[in-house]
Amino acid sequence: MTKQYAVRNIRLCTKDCLCLYVCPTGATDTENSIIDVEKCIGCGMCRDACPSGAISMVPVELPPQQGHTEAVTLALQAIMHSKAEQESIASALPGRLAAAVEKSNRIMAEDIIRESGYMLPQSANARAFLEKLLVTQQGEGFPRASVEELLSILKTNEKMEKAD
Structure with a gap:
């Protein structure tokens, strides 16, 4: 065991x-x-x-990240884009229902990423994502110091490779 x-x-x-x-x-x-x-x-x-x-x-020791084909990656990106767009639309609407839809879309997007294995904490994908956040323009209030701290303690158990 x-x-x-x-x-x-x-x-x-x-x-x-x-x-x-x-x-x-x-x-x-x-x-x-x-x-x-x-x-x-x-x-x-x-x-x-x-x-x-x-x-x-x-x-204690997490498994390595599973590889994904390009088709799976493209499908995941399309779903994520859709959820982000829905979240953005809901954030511009007034009322409690719109706020609930906004939060729901954010949670669904996070779950999709995690369940598909792209944001496992030990994954090279997680490290690459955090590194990309630091080199791209972010909005005001972006927690740069927190991202840098995560990168300093994050340990991956795989090499960064692209799936075939």
């Missing part, structure tokens, strides 16, 4: 805290709802006990 550790999605956590009672090492017993990775032994008992499904198991 692959070595893994538990992480909690704070957005999903309903604070029922059953994880506190089943964790054999006390890794889930924290004030800030973050599971202590140093104490976690990866048994998954907290995940199984969590009634809100807020705990997931993550492998």
Whole structure:
């Protein structure tokens, strides 16, 4: 079995805290709802006990990025462009429904990128994306220092190669 550790999605956590009672090492017993990775032994008992499904198991060593054909890349870019356009249109409209549509499109776009494997944190694609952000013109308020910090700590487990 692959070595893994538990992480909690704070957005999903309903604070029922059953994880506190089943964790054999006390890794889930924290004030800030973050599971202590140093104490976690990866048994998954907290995940199984969590009634809100807020705990997931993550492998210690993440797999390498899967290759994608040019057709898949072009399709993904078309979907992303469509979601960005919809987000832009919604942001110009007044009202709560428009704000909800704007946010929904942003979340869907992020999910599409992540689920298609293009923004895995260990991926060379993620590094290339962040590097591109730094060399292209960004709007006011762009968190340049945060992007630079991410690049300094981001470790990739693959060479940057283009899929055939």
